[in-house]
Amino acid sequence: MPLRSRLADCGSWKALVAHRSAIEPLDLRSAFAAEPGRAARCTTIGAGWTLDWSKQLMQRGTMPLLLDLAREREVPERFAAMLSGARLNWTEERSVLHTALRAPPTAAIEVDGSNVVPAVHDTLGRMAHFSTALRNGAWLGSTGKRIRHVINIGIGGSDLGPAMAYQALQPWRTRELDCRFVSNVDGNDLSIAIEGLDPEQTLFIICSKTFTTQETMENAGSARAWLVSRLGEDAVGRHFVAVSTNEAKVRAFGIDPGHMFGFWDWVGGRYSMDSAIGLSTMVAVGPERFSELLAGFHAMDEHARTAPLGSNLPVLLGMIGVWNASVLGLPTLAVLPYEQLLARFPAYLQQLLMESNGKRVDDHGQPVSWQTCPVVFGEAGTNGQHAFYQMLHQGTTIVPIDFICFRTAAHPMGRHRLLLNANAIAQAQAFAFGRTAAEVRAEGTPEPLVAHRTFPGNRPSSFLWAEALTPATLGSLIALYEHATFVEGVVWGINSFDQWGVELGKSLAVDVIKGLSAPDAPSTHDSSTDALIRALHAKAT
Ligand code: G6Q
Numbered sequence: 001m002p003l004r005s006r007l008a009d010c011g012s013w014k015a016l017v018a019h020r021s022a023i024e025p026l027d028l029r030s031a032f033a034a035e036p037g038r039a040a041r042c043t044t045i046g047a048g049w050t051l052d053w054s055k056q057l058m059q060r061g062t063m064p065l066l067l068d069l070a071r072e073r074e075v076p077e078r079f080a081a082m083l084s085g086a087r088l089n090w091t092e093e094r095s096v097l098h099t100a101l102r103a104p105p106t107a108a109i110e111v112d113g114s115n116v117v118p119a120v121h122d123t124l125g126r127m128a129h130f131s132t133a134l135r136n137g138a139w140l141g142s143t144g145k146r147i148r149h150v151i152n153i154g155i156g157g158s159d160l161g162p163a164m165a166y167q168a169l170q171p172w173r174t175r176e177l178d179c180r181f182v183s184n185v186d187g188n189d190l191s192i193a194i195e196g197l198d199p200e201q202t203l204f205i206i207c208s209k210t211f212t213t214q215e216t217m218e219n220a221g222s223a224r225a226w227l228v229s230r231l232g233e234d235a236v237g238r239h240f241v242a243v244s245t246n247e248a249k250v251r252a253f254g255i256d257p258g259h260m261f262g263f264w265d266w267v268g269g270r271y272s273m274d275s276a277i278g279l280s281t282m283v284a285v286g287p288e289r290f291s292e293l294l295a296g297f298h299a300m301d302e303h304a305r306t307a308p309l310g311s312n313l314p315v316l317l318g319m320i321g322v323w324n325a326s327v328l329g330l331p332t333l334a335v336l337p338y339e340q341l342l343a344r345f346p347a348y349l350q351q352l353l354m355e356s357n358g359k360r361v362d363d364h365g366q367p368v369s370w371q372t373c374p375v376v377f378g379e380a381g382t383n384g385q386h387a388f389y390q391m392l393h394q395g396t397t398i399v400p401i402d403f404i405c406f407r408t409a410a411h412p413m414g415r416h417r418l419l420l421n422a423n424a425i426a427q428a429q430a431f432a433f434g435r436t437a438a439e440v441r442a443e444g445t446p447e448p449l450v451a452h453r454t455f456p457g458n459r460p461s462s463f464l465w466a467e468a469l470t471p472a473t474l475g476s477l478i479a480l481y482e483h484a485t486f487v488e489g490v491v492w493g494i495n496s497f498d499q500w501g502v503e504l505g506k507s508l509a510v511d512v513i514k515g516l517s518a519p520d521a522p523s524t525h526d527s528s529t530d531a532l533i534r535a536l537h538a539k540a541t
Contacts, residue, residue, distance in 0.1 A: 004073065004074070004362075004363055004490075004493045005493075006362060006364065006366065006493060007073070007326075007362070007368070007370060007491065007492060007493050008369055008370070010069065010072050010073070011072065012065065012068040012069040012071075012072045013069055013072075015065055015068065016065050016066065016069060016323075016327055017327065019059075019061065019062065019065050020327050020328065023059045023061075023062070025458075026057045026058070026059065026458065027458060028055060028057070028432045028433060028457060028458050029433050029457065031059065032054075032433075035060065038054045039052060039054045041054070041060075042054035042056075042058075042063075044311050044312075044313055044316055045311075046300070046303040046307055046311070046312070046313040047296070047299040047300040047302070047303040047313070047476040047479075047480070048296070048299065048466050048467070048472065048473050048476050049300075049313060049464060049465070049466050049473070049476060049477065049480060050464070050465050050466070051313055051316060051317065051462060051463070051464050052462065052463040052464075052465075053316060053317075053320055053462045053463075055428060055431070055432040055460060055461050055462070055463070056320055056323070056324075056400075056460045056461075056462065057323075057324075057328060057458065057460045058323065062323065063310070063316070063319070064310075066319040066320075066322065066323055067309045067310055067315070067319065069319070069322070069491060070309055070315055070318075070319055070487065070491065071309065073490050073491045073493075074490070075309070075315060075318075075487055075490050075491070076309070078486075078490045079304065079305065079483070079486065079487075079490075080305070082096050082097075082099070082486065083097075083099055083109070083301075083305065084109070084110075085097055085100075085109055085110055085111045085116075085266070088495075088497060089268070089495060089497035089498055090363075090495065091495050091498045091500070092497070092498050094265055094266055094497070095111050095266040096266060096268065096271075096497050097109060097111065097116065097264075097266040097267065098266075098267055098268065098271035098272070098274070098275075098482065099297075099298075099301045100116050100117060100120055100266075101120055101263075101267065101272075101274045101275050101294070101297075102274055102294040102295070102297040102298040102301065102475070102479075103117050103120065103298065104298070105117060105118075105121045111264075111266055116264065116266070119264075123261055123262060123263070123275075123276055124287075124294075126261060127261055127276060127278075127279055127282050127287070127290075128282065128287035128290075130241070130259075130261075130279075130283075131279070131282040131283045131286065131287055131290075132286070132287065134147055134150070134177070134203070134283055135174050135176060135177070135283065135286060137176075139203075139238075140238070141199075141200045141201060141202075141203070141231075141235070141238050141239060142200070142231055142232075142234065142235035142237075142238040142239065143200045143231065143235075145198070145200045145201050146176075146201065147177060147201055147202070147203045148176070148177050148178070148198075148201040148202075149177060149178055149179075149180065149197050149198075149201060149202045149203070150177055150178070150179045150180070150202075150203050150204075150205060150280060150283055150284075151179075151180045151181075151182055151193055151194070151202065151203070151204050151205070151223065152179060152180070152181045152182070152204075152205045152207055152279075152280040153182045153183075153190075153204055153205070153206050153207065153216055153219045153220050153223060154181075154183060154205075154206070154207030154208055154213075154216055154243075154277070155183040155184075155213060155215045155216055156183075156213075156269055156270070156351065156355075157209075157268065157269025157270040157271070157272050157273075157277070157351065158207040158208055158209065158213075158216065158243070158269060158272070158277055159181055159183040159207070160270075160273075160344075160347060160348045160351050161270075161272065161273025161274075161277065161278065161348060161478075162179075162181065162207070162273060162277060162278060162279075162280045162281055163181040163183075163344055164273075164342075164344035164345055164347070164348040165273060165278065165281045165293070165474065166179050166181070166280060166281060166284055167341060167342075167343060167344050168341045168342055168344070168345070168469065168474050169281065169284065169285050169289065169293075169341075169471060169474065170341060171341075171410035171411070172284075172285040172286075172289045172471060173284040173285055174284065174285075174286065177283070177284075179280045179283065179284050180193045181193075181280075182219050182223075183215065183216075183219075184215065185214065185215035185218050185219065187222070189219070190219050190222055190223060194223070194226060199226065199227050199230045199231055199235075199239070200231065202227070202239060203238075203239050203240070203241070204220070204223050204224075204227075204239060204240050204241075205241055205242070205243060205279055205280055205283075206220045206240060206241070206242045206243070206244070206250075206253070206255070207242075207243045207244075207277055207279070207280075208220075208242075208243070208244055208246075209244060209245050209246075209263065209267075209269055209272070209277075210244070210245070210246055210249075211242070211244045211245075211246040211249035211250055211253070212246070212249065214506070214509075220240075220253065223240075224236060224240065224253070224254070227239050227240075233254075236254045236255070237254070237255070237256055237259070240253070240254070240255050240259075241255060241259040241260070241261070241279075242255045242259065242260045242261070243260070243261045243262075243263070243275075243276045243277055243279055244260060244262065245262055245263055245264065245265065247260060247262075261276035261279055262276060263275040263276050263277065268497050270351050270352050270355055270356065271352075271482060273478070274293065274294055274297055274475070274478075278290065278293075281293070285471065289471045290471070292470065292471040292472045292475070293471040293472065293474060293475040294475060295472055295475065296470075296471065296472035296473055296474060296475025296476040296477075296479070297475035297476065297478065297479040298475075298479075299472070299475075299476050299479075300313070300314070300475070300476040300477075300479035300480050300483065301479055301483075303476075304479070304483045313480055313484075314479075314480055314482075314483030314484045314486070314487055315484075315487055317402075317462070317480065317481070317484035317487075318483070318484040318485070318486070318487025318488045318491070319487065319491070320400075320462060321333070321374075321484060321487075321488045322487075322488055322491050322492070324374070324400040324460065325370075325371045325372065325373070325374050325488075326370040326371050326372070326491075326492070329371055330374065330398055330399070330400050330460075331371060331374055331375060331397070332374050332375045332376075332377070332397065332399045332400070333353070333374040333375070333376050333377075333399070333400050333401075333402065334376075334377060334378050334384075334392060334399050334400070334401045334402070335349050335376060335377075335378035335401075335402045335404070336378050336379065336380075336381050336384055336401055336402065336403050336404065336424075336427075337378070337380050337381065337404040337405075338380070338381040338382070338403065338404065338405045338406075338420050338421060338423065338424035339380065339404065339405065339406055339420075339469055340380050341410075341469055342380060342404065342469070343379075343380040345378075345404070346376070346377060346378030346379060348478075349376055349378070349481055350376045350377070352481055352482065352485055353373055353374075353376045353481070353485055354373050354375075354376055355499050355501075355502070356373070356485045356489060356496040356497065357372050357373035357485060357488055357489050357492065357494060357496055358372065358373045358501065359372055359373070359492075359494040359495065359496075359501075360372070361494070362492070362493040362494055363493050363494070363495070364493075368492065368493070368494070370492065372488075372492050372494060373488070374400070381403075381420065381423060381424055381427070382420065382423045385423065385427065389427070392431065392459065393430065393431065393455055393459070394455065394456070398458075398459055398460070399459065400459075400460045400461065400462075401428075401431060401459070401460070401461035401462070402461070402462050402464060403424050403427070403428055403461055403462065403463045403464065403465075404464050404465070404477070405420075405421055405424050405463070405464070405465040405466075406465065406466055406467065406468050406469045406473075407421070407465065407466075407467050407468065408467060408468045409468075409469075410468070410469065424463075425463075428461050428463050430455060430457075431457070431459035431460075431461050432457060432458070432459065432460075432461065433457045434454070434455035434456050434457020434458065434459075435453070435454060435455040435457075436454065437450050437451070437454045440453045440454050464477075464480075511525070512525075512529070512533065515529075515530075515533040515537075516533055516536065516537050519533055519534050519537040
């Protein structure tokens with residue numbers, strides 16, 4: 001793909017910056033009063049999801065200008081190029097084809113002249129065979145006992161998606177076994193996960209694209225030692241399977257490549273939960289529900305590919321992100337799912353958005369002069385309301401918000417869903433419209449308290465909702481954010497698919513490990529690093 005021009009040189013970008021000055025200060029109360037149809041105009045539906053973006057800090061003319069920018073940055077052309085296997089991840093010379101993971105078997109998507117879809121479905125078939133055997137007890141441990149506990153060992157993209165999905169899909173999971181997730185190199189993570197477990201009934205899925213990641217390999221080695229100390233070396237083959245692209249390393253670990261589930265270098269870690277990295281998800285919910293999850297992803301892929309820009313959810317969500325971060329200069333984004341099953345979704349999105357677009361140089365290697373990825377954080381509602389919403393309502397930083405809601409619930413708990421959704425709707429209303437000093441006074445509030453009880457409003461939010469959280473709507477929600485992230489990266493002119501920023505700490509750790517292992521050896525570290533090595537060595541021993 002040719003290098004893009006710089007964002008700052010685009011006519012539509014300059015028009016947006018001018019537009020911002022022209023419409024400020026934007027007041028949502030006045031905007032809603034002036035346009036009774038604002039909510040209808042700013043509500044968009046696709047792939048089972050409805051997005052109400054009417055409470056963004058925009059005027060009628062704002063979105064058309066943002067869509068001009070999307071066109072000038074060639075968002076549709078770039079999206080088509082990604083879908084067809086172009087090497088968009090040019091700093092690592094890789095195609096970006098997570099969409100092929102959920103393509104139907106009849107699709108043909110070529111990388112280097114060969115169609116990747118048959119291999120995707122071959123792997124899905126092997127995963128289904130293994131998952132079914134584990135779920136129905138046909139796969140037994142080395143002593144003939146049924147597997148009751150599955151422990152996924154992986155980190156980053158090999159952990160966050162599966163861990164999030166396991167929680168999100170609780171209503172659909174088998175009760176015949178449970179899944180646990182170990183990621184941190186802190187031994188507390190593994191030791192808590194295996195505490196009280198019967199090794200004869202425990203199976204480990206070692207999830208690592210590279211099979212070299214320090215944390216995962218340390219955890220896998222300790223898990224192996226735990227199992228071997230109780231069941232002997234010969235048990236490894238029945239209690240360990242791998243998800244990886246590195247067959248040699250998997251074999252060296254002692255896992256039969258017949259029990260390895262592969263994927264490909266065109267699947268980035270944070271875009272991999274619908275590849276074999278989702279093996280624990282399939283084990284938990286079964287192949288049919290996993291297919292529904294993939295169908296949900298694919299439905300959003302198709303919506304993103306075919307919907308006109310003005311009614312294209314990922315384009316709208318992405319351009320709202322560009323408006324808030326780069327034009328308004330708002331440096332954060334709160335993602336607030338009003339759904340307990342999505343409690344891990346903000347952590348999942350942190351990686352998806354911040355590892356993808358937390359970049360400071362563009363295609364040309366030039367520092368950007370616009371703000372790229374915001375700081376992403378969040379918490380399931382209503383818990384967040386009793387924690388950090390104070391700052392969102394009355395703090396000095398304006399935090400854009402994505403609310404996520406479902407009309408119905410999988411549980412039979414009476415009024416709970418009504419109360420939950422009422423809170424979400426009321427919070428969005430409060431953030432947008434606030435409460436003026438005059439209104440506070442009119443309630444009879446003593447004058448010294450008026451300022452404290454005033455809410456400034458004009459705090460922007462989007463409201464995303466679907467009928468119900470299902471495997472399919474989860475898939476389409478994730479694909480929505482994947483593609484919105486893509487749209488933002490294209491507009492900003494950055495590579496959303498590499499992650500060089502994680503390398504420096506990893507490489508420095510090699511020397512620090514040596515230092516902590518031999519603290520008296522001569523060192524060339526700075527004085528602070530040396531002091532910390534000496535101090536923490538004493539504590540670690
Ligand atoms: C994601 C990153 C990163 C990766 C982990 C685990 O996009 O690439 O989070 O998933 O570092 O890597 P392995 O799967 O190779 O162990």
